[in-house]
Amino acid sequence: MFRPLIRVFVISLLSYSAFLHAQSHTDVVNHVRGEMSFLAGDALRGRGSATRDEFVAASYVASQFESFGLEKAQIQRVSLPSGATTYNAMGILQGTDPELARQTILLSSHLDHLGARSTPTGELIYHGADDNASGTAAVLELARALAALPQRPRRTILFVCFGSEETGGQGDQYFLAHPPLLLSSIVANLEFEMIGQPDRAVRPRQFWLTGWERSNLGPTLAQHGAPLVADPHPREQFFRRSDNFALAQQGIVAQTVSSYGLGAHYHQPSDDLDHIDFEHLTGAIERMISPVEWLSNTDWKPAWNPGGRP
Ligand SMILES: [Zn+2]
Numbered sequence: 001m002f003r004p005l006i007r008v009f010v011i012s013l014l015s016y017s018a019f020l021h022a023q024s025h026t027d028v029v030n031h032v033r034g035e036m037s038f039l040a041g042d043a044l045r046g047r048g049s050a051t052r053d054e055f056v057a058a059s060y061v062a063s064q065f066e067s068f069g070l071e072k073a074q075i076q077r078v079s080l081p082s083g084a085t086t087y088n089a090m091g092i093l094q095g096t097d098p099e100l101a102r103q104t105i106l107l108s109s110h111l112d113h114l115g116a117r118s119t120p121t122g123e124l125i126y127h128g129a130d131d132n133a134s135g136t137a138a139v140l141e142l143a144r145a146l147a148a149l150p151q152r153p154r155r156t157i158l159f160v161c162f163g164s165e166e167t168g169g170q171g172d173q174y175f176l177a178h179p180p181l182l183l184s185s186i187v188a189n190l191e192f193e194m195i196g197q198p199d200r201a202v203r204p205r206q207f208w209l210t211g212w213e214r215s216n217l218g219p220t221l222a223q224h225g226a227p228l229v230a231d232p233h234p235r236e237q238f239f240r241r242s243d244n245f246a247l248a249q250q251g252i253v254a255q256t257v258s259s260y261g262l263g264a265h266y267h268q269p270s271d272d273l274d275h276i277d278f279e280h281l282t283g284a285i286e287r288m289i290s291p292v293e294w295l296s297n298t299d300w301k302p303a304w305n306p307g308g309r310p
C-alpha cells in the first residue's frame with residue numbers, strides 16, 4: 001500500500017538532485033554571455049599572443065576551472081625565444097574508474113587572438129569573439145557541466161586553453177613537450193575553434209569536425225547526439241590549421257570542432273560580440289555536453305580509420 005507513495009518520493013528526490021546538477025538553458029546562455037563578454041570585451045584588448053592581456057585571459061580561465069572544482073587548475077608559463085611569455089590555462093577532472101581513469105580526454109581551445117594595433121586615429125582592437133573566445137567558452141561550459149555531474153566521469157578529462165596559437169602554436173608545442181599527464185594517456189582531443197557563427201554550408205546550431213573521415217570519433221559522437229557533421233570545406237585543410245594537428249601528428253585522435261563559414265570577419269576588427277550568434281553558439285554547446293559526457297564514461301576508444309592518421 002505504501003509502495004506507490006515511496007516510489008513517488010524517491011522519484012521526486014532523484015529529479016530534485018538532477019535539477020540541482022543539470023543547468024537550465026538560461027544558465028548556459030548566461031554563462032556563455034558572461035564568458036564571451038569578458039574574453040572578447042575591450043578590457044582584454046584582443047588577447048594578443050604572449051601579452052599581459054593573454055595572461056589575464058589565461059588567469060580568468062584557470063580561476064574559472066578552479067571554481068568548477070577541477071584539480072590542478074593552473075597556468076603554464078612558456079618563455080619564448082623573443083623574450084616574451086605565453087600562457088596556457090589548464091585543469092583536470094580526475095577519472096573515477098580505476099582502469100579508465102588512466103585514459104584522458106583532452107578538451108581544448110586557444111585563448112589568444114591578434115590583440116590591438118595602433119593606427120593614426122587611435123587603437124584598433126581585434127576582439128576575436130569568434131576566434132576564439134567562442135571555443136574557449138565551449139571548453140569552460142564543458143568543464144562546468146562535467147565537474148557538476150552527480151557521478152564524476154570514469155575517464156580523466158584534461159581541459160587546456162592554449163596561448164599563442166595565432167603566432168604559430170607556441171603554447172601547444174610547449175604543452176606537448178611538458179604535458180601535465182602522459183601524452184600516451186590521451187585517447188581523444190576535441191579542439192574548439194570559431195564556433196560563434198553558424199556556417200551556411202551546414203545547419204544552424206550545427207558544428208562540423210575537421211578530418212571527419214580520418215577517424216571514427218565524429219560519426220560516433222554524432223550517433224550519441226552531438227551536433228557534428230563532416231567539414232564542408234575540405235579544400236581549406238582546416239584539419240591541419242589548428243592546435244589539434246600537432247597532437248594528431250603524435251598519433252592522438254585529435255580533431256577540431258568548428259562552424260567557421262569562411263565569413264568576412266575572419267581576423268578583422270569586426271570579429272566582435274556584435275557579430276556572435278548566441279542562439280547558435282549556446283545551442284550547439286549545450287548539445288555537445290551529453291555526447292562528451294558519454295565519451296567520458298564509455299570503454300569505447302576512438303581510432304584512426306585506415307590511412308587517416310597524419
Ligand atoms: Zn585566428
